[in-house]
Amino acid sequence: MKKILFGIIALIILIGGSGFAWYKVTYGGGTYYVQITKDGKEKQETANGKKFSRFTYNIDSYQKDGKEKKVEFTAGHNLRKEAYLKLTVNSVKGVTSWEEVKKAEVPKEALKKLNNNS
Helix, strand or coil: CHHHHHHHHHHHHHHHHHHHHHHHHHHCCEEEEEECCCCCEEEEEEECCEEEEEEEEEEEEECCCCCEEEEEEEECCCCCCCCEEEEEEECCCEEEEEEEECHHHCCHHHHHHHHHHC
16 A cells, blocks of 8 residues: 555656646746836737737846846837836747836846946
């Protein structure tokens, strides 16, 4: 009975670990920071017969150590100027997520680089 229970637990750990690894590869990535200084480029799109706008941003982003990377991402609305964003950048898919953060949450080296570019 103990061997069966051990086998089941090992199988659950193996499947869970594989799922976590897949998720990290697919959606995970490095953290970069940007500051929005201009409007995004608006593009009209249609889905299910409804028109909507997407705003594209091509911008330099910085990791906490100041390492730079040019990124492109979209938003469903024009983002607030002077807003700081924290991006998750996947090496294959590019920017997979973003969220607005306070200036105090941006690491010092990244903030220094962002302020030099303003």
